[in-house]
Amino acid sequence: MILYGYFRSSAAWRVRIALNLKGLSAEPRYQHLRKGEQRSPEYLAVNPQGLLPSLVLEDGAILTQSLAICEYLDELHPEPPLLPSNPVARARVRAFSQVIACDIHPLQNLKVLKALEARGQTPEETQVWARDVIASGFDALETLVAGHSRPFAFGDQPSLADICLVPQMANARRFGVELRWPRLLAVEAACAALPAFADAHPDRQPDAE
Ligand SMILES: N[C@@H](CCC(=O)N[C@@H](CS)C(=O)NCC(=O)O)C(=O)O
Numbered sequence: 707m708i709l710y711g712y713f714r715s716s717a718a719w720r721v722r723i724a725l726n727l728k729g730l731s732a733e734p735r736y737q738h739l740r741k742g743e744q745r746s747p748e749y750l751a752v753n754p755q756g757l758l759p760s761l762v763l764e765d766g767a768i769l770t771q772s773l774a775i776c777e778y779l780d781e782l783h784p785e786p787p788l789l790p791s792n793p794v795a796r797a798r799v800r801a802f803s804q805v806i807a808c809d810i811h812p813l814q815n816l817k818v819l820k821a822l823e824a825r826g827q828t829p830e831e832t833q834v835w836a837r838d839v840i841a842s843g844f845d846a847l848e849t850l851v852a853g854h855s856r857p858f859a860f861g862d863q864p865s866l867a868d869i870c871l872v873p874q875m876a877n878a879r880r881f882g883v884e885l886r887w888p889r890l891l892a893v894e895a896a897c898a899a900l901p902a903f904a905d906a907h908p909d910r911q912p913d914a915e
Contacts, residue, residue, distance in 0.1 A: 707730070707731075707732035707733070707761055707762060707763055707764060708732060708733045708734075708735055708761070708762040709721060709722070709725070709732035709733070709734055709735070709759060709760075709761055709762075710735045710736075710737055710749070710752060710753070710758055710759055710760040710761075710762075711734060711735070711736065711737070711758050711759045711911075712736055712737055712738060712739045712744075712758050712913065713736075713908040713909075713911035713912075713913045713914040713915070714739070714908050715739060715758040715759065716811060716873030716874060716876065716877050717757070717758060717759055717772040717807075717811070717873075718758045718759035718772070719872075719873040719876075719906055719907075719908065720759075720772040720773075720776060720807075720869045720870055720873055721759045721761060721772050721775050721776060721779075722905075722906035722911075723869045723872065723873075723902060723903055723906040724775070724776040724779050724780070724788060724866075724869055725779065725906075726901070726902035726903070726905055726906050727786060727788070727864065727869075727902040728779055728780075728783045728785075728786075729783075730779065730783065732761060734911070734912065734913075736912075736913040737749055737758055738913075739758070739816055740816075744756045744757065744758060752768055753768070753770045755770065757770070757817075759772055759775065761775045761778075772807065773803060773804075773807050773866070773870075776788060776866055776869060777789070777866075780866075786863060786864075787863070787865075788864075788865055788866045788869065789865060789866055790860065790861075790865065795860065798850070798854075798860065799859075799860050799865045799866055799867045800866065801850070802847060802850050802851065802859060802860070802867040802870070802871075803866045803867050803869070803870040805843055805846055805847055805850070806843065806847070806870040806871065806874045807870055809843060810839055810840055810843035810844075810874060811874060811877070813835075813836075813839040814835075814836035814839050814840060814877065814881065819832045819835075819836065822835060833881055833882065836881045837881050837882060837883050840874070840877065840878045840881060840883050841878075841883055844878065844883075844885075844887050844890060845887075847871070847887070847890060848887040848888075848889055848890055851867075851889050851890070851893065852889060856892065856893075856896070857892065857893070857896035858893055858896055858897065859871060859893045864896075864897060864900065864902075864903070868893060868896075868897050868903075871890065871893060871894065871897075872894055872897050872898075872903055875890065875891075875894045876908070
């Protein structure tokens with residue numbers, strides 16, 4: 707398999723964690739986001755959205771969207787599971803993941819911040835916007851995991867929820883969000899102790915700067 711990514715892409719980071727948890731590997735191909743390589747004709751032929759990640763399978767099929775990729779990997783390689791077998795528990799893990807992937811991350815994405823700047827916002831104003839979006843999302847996430855068993859977001863095994871949370875916590879730090887959510891911080895610490903998460907960290911990627 708080939709994984710198109712960038713060390714700092716949080717969506718690609720999700721897929722790196724999922725691959726590691728499953729004991730799978732993919733040949734990395736890097737698209738430098740700050741240099742705009744994701745908008746090259748070559749990469750747009752892989753992913754018409756010009757977004758990372760994309761996963762090319764052994765037979766050449768191309769998968770996009772990190773959550774769809776993680777679920778694909780989970781379906782093909784069910785152990786260890788990324789989603790609980792109980793339908794209610796599964797819906798909760800998906801909901802937590804989608805708060806991040808659908809409602810937080812897209813609003814603080816590079817593309818959106820650049821669009822805000824193009825419409826007259828200063829870089830400082832776009833940072834405030836990103837911080838606000840992340841903080842209000844994290845308020846909801848802290849409530850969504852309250853009462854669920856530990857040490858991970860939803861129990862004693864990491865799930866798609868943890869895969870989404872860890873990169874988003876890093877984004878929060880990058881934007882200068884003051885991390886005031888004890889349960890989310892505890893989940894992040896539990897994940898950091900696992901090699902699958904540690905090895906997927908941006909600092910450990912060959913294209914890290
Ligand atoms: N919903 C997509 C989000 C993908 C995405 O936004 N990727 C970012 C990096 S984390 C990207 O490629 N940004 C390029 C840009 O904004 O131009 C997914 O989960 O795969």
